[in-house]
Amino acid sequence: xxxxxxxxxxxxxxxFSLWPVLGADASKPLWLTDASLGVKEGYDNNVFLSxxxxxxxxxxxxxxxxALKDCYSWVTTVSPKVGVNFSPLAGITNVPxxxxxxxxxLAIYHNQPSEDYNxxxxxxxxxxSPGPATLVADNNFTYIDGSGMGPVYPGGLLSAFxxxxxxxxxxxxxxRANFSFQFDQDQWFVRPAASLLYYNMMTELLNVPGYQNYCxxxxxxxxxxxxxxxxxxxxxxxxxxxxxxxxxQYATAIAxxxxxxxxxxxxxxxGLEGNPWKWLYVKxxxxxxxxxxxxxxxxxxxxxxxxxxxxxxxxALLTATVAPHxxxxxxxxSWQWVSCLGKVPYYDSTYELIYHCxxxxxxxxxxxxxxxxxxxNSGNLATCRRNDLQYTTSxxxxxxxxxHLNVNLAAVLNWGRNAEAGVANPQNREFNQxxxxxxxxxxx
Numbered sequence: 001x002x003x004x005x006x007x008x009x010x011x012x013x014x015x016f017s018l019w020p021v022l023g024a025d026a027s028k029p030l031w032l033t034d035a036s037l038g039v040k041e042g043y044d045n046n047v048f049l050s051x052x053x054x055x056x057x058x059x060x061x062x063x064x065x066x067a068l069k070d071c072y073s074w075v076t077t078v079s080p081k082v083g084v085n086f087s088p089l090a091g092i093t094n095v096p097x098x099x100x101x102x103x104x105x106l107a108i109y110h111n112q113p114s115e116d117y118n119x120x121x122x123x124x125x126x127x128x129s130p131g132p133a134t135l136v137a138d139n140n141f142t143y144i145d146g147s148g149m150g151p152v153y154p155g156g157l158l159s160a161f162x163x164x165x166x167x168x169x170x171x172x173x174x175x176r177a178n179f180s181f182q183f184d185q186d187q188w189f190v191r192p193a194a195s196l197l198y199y200n201m202m203t204e205l206l207n208v209p210g211y212q213n214y215c216x217x218x219x220x221x222x223x224x225x226x227x228x229x230x231x232x233x234x235x236x237x238x239x240x241x242x243x244x245x246x247x248x249q250y251a252t253a254i255a256x257x258x259x260x261x262x263x264x265x266x267x268x269x270x271g272l273e274g275n276p277w278k279w280l281y282v283k284x285x286x287x288x289x290x291x292x293x294x295x296x297x298x299x300x301x302x303x304x305x306x307x308x309x310x311x312x313x314x315x316a317l318l319t320a321t322v323a324p325h326x327x328x329x330x331x332x333x334s335w336q337w338v339s340c341l342g343k344v345p346y347y348d349s350t351y352e353l354i355y356h357c358x359x360x361x362x363x364x365x366x367x368x369x370x371x372x373x374x375x376x377n378s379g380n381l382a383t384c385r386r387n388d389l390q391y392t393t394s395x396x397x398x399x400x401x402x403x404h405l406n407v408n409l410a411a412v413l414n415w416g417r418n419a420e421a422g423v424a425n426p427q428n429r430e431f432n433q434x435x436x437x438x439x440x441x442x443x444x
Contacts, residue, residue: 028444033099034083040408040439042075047112048151049162049416049431055154061208065114067151067158067166069431073111077439080104083123097127107169117146117169134182142174150203150212157428159416160346160374160388163212167340170214171202187229193239194222199340205254213255215248215342225271234274239285241267247338249300258301259381261338261345263293267313284316289336303344303381311336311347325358336378344379348372362400369393373419387419388429408439 028035048067060066083101092098101123109115125138146169153162175198182191201214221243227235242265249260271285289311293302315333322328334349352370359365370392376384396410414433418426 030088031085032083032444033085034081034101034103035444036081036441037443038077038079038081038439038441040077040079040437042077042435042437042439043072044075044109044433044435045070045072046431046433047071047073047109047115048153049159049165049414049433050153051159051416051430052154052157052428055157058152058154058210059208060152061149061204061206061211063147063149063204064211065112065147065149065151067153067162071112073109073115075437076108076110078106094130095126095128097125099123099125101125114147114149114151115166115169117144119144132184134184135180136182137177137179139175139177144168144170144172144174146170146172148203150206150214152208152210153212154210155428156210157425159390159418159429159431160376160386161372161390161416162431164340166212167201167214172214173200173202174198189227189229189235191225191227192223193225193241194220196220201340205250207254213250213342214340215250215260217245217247217338217340219243219245219337221265221267223267225269227273231274231276234276234282235272237269237271237273237285239267239269239271241265241269243267245338248342250342255342257303258299259303259343260300261293261302261304261379263291263345265292265336266290269313279321281319282317284314284318286312286314286316289313291336303379303384305378305380309336309378327356329354329356339376344376344381344384346374346376347378348374364398366394366396366398368395377420385420386423386429389417389419391415391417404444405442406440408441409437410439411436 046069048071050067050069050071053069055068058066081101081103083099086098086100087095103121103123105119105121107117120143122141123138126135128135148171150170151166175196177196179195180191180193182189196218198218200216203214205213221241223239223241225237225239227237229235244262244264246262247260249258252258267287267289269285269287273283275281291309291311293304293307294300295307296302313335316331318330320328331352332350334347336345337348338345350370350372352368354366354368357365372390373387375387377387392412392414394410394412396408398406398408400406412435416431418429423429
């Protein structure tokens with residue numbers, strides 16, 4: 001513990017020392033979009049989100065770790081960030097944004113060293129306005145250099161949310177990309193669009209009871225939206241997407257059964273977007289998702305009750321400035337996705353509400369709540385019958401010491417709960433987690 005605070009104080013001192021170098025009167029050049037350094041010290045009382053502390057006998061492969069209840073750790077996080085907008089440098093006026101941001105993150109788990117990682121993040125974005133058209137594209141590429149071994153949950157007893165939290169610290173590549181090109185007229189617009197979500201997992205695959213094998217997977221889709229402008233700032237939309245979800249199939253020696261669930265899908269989406277009033281921003285789409293899963297073959301099994309289901313797809317973002325210095329944001333998404341463990345797909349629903357209040361010029365307050373529901377019951381494997389819930393509350397205070405330096409105190413409470421009926425010892429799928437942190441950020 002003493003070492004943790006020495007680390008935090010040392011890095012904080014570095015951030016303090018950088019500020020006078022630039023000076024309070026230094027002005028940021030137009031091409032420099034980001035230049036910051038964040039340092040945070042936190043405490044996690046249940047690193048593996050486990051509910052099991054008296055496990056059955058188990059084997060832990062060399063390099064792996066047993067994921068048990070109440071494995072705590074102090075966590076030091078260092079997150080520098082630098083970003084450049086090349087448009088001002090090149091003097092391009094019809095391309096207001098052509099940016100590249102490098103935002104690495106180093107996390108040290110002092111009491112659970114298997115969870116240490118560093119994440120190399122590169123974010124690229126372009127926004128161009130050639131005439132009546134607007135191009136918007138972004139790509140978020142991440143390489144995580146973490147453990148090359150998955151954890152072991154004794155007896156395979158865990159919440160689905162637990163294994164995902166561990167996965168995000170393992171060695172992997174993630175990529176998220178979005179593209180749209182909108183052609184505007186007075187009363188309507190047409191907008192071709194595409195998106196990608198990609199995971200390339202680099203952890204060992206082992207046939208060991210309770211060991212977490214993480215599969216490669218991706219979701220890619222493309223289509224177009226047609227919009228009708230009710231007002232210049234608010235529109236109705238009708239869209240179509242054709243897409244594919246891929247899920248890696250494990251070798252039989254790793255996971256007998258030859259299970260995987262790739263699928264093609266088509267979505268018809270109705271939506272609203274823009275500002276119906278000055279104080280409210282809305283972006284939402286919803287509609288049916290028509291799925292087509294592969295049939296079984298001699299080398300492949302699709303563990304689905306229905307190979308051609310119709311699911312609901314919906315996502316929304318609403319931001320309301322309910323009063324001066326008071327902002328309320330609601331986000332939600334519901335969709336069908338493939339499991340990161342390579343078995344049955346699941347229906348993923350998330351609902352999040354965030355309140356921000358600027359208490360005074362230098363002091364901000366945040367309060368949030370989130371509910372996530374992962375339902376795996378579209379599959380037909382008896383060993384994968386589950387419906388897991390996670391409830392989250394979070395709060396934080398941020399104080400601006402100067403225009404270049406702030407400190408943040410935050411707390412997060414997570415509760416994992418089982419929602420599947422008829423489960424023996426449901427507490428083995430449940431967890432409680434408390435996270436507290438104190439951090440500082442210097443920014444140009």
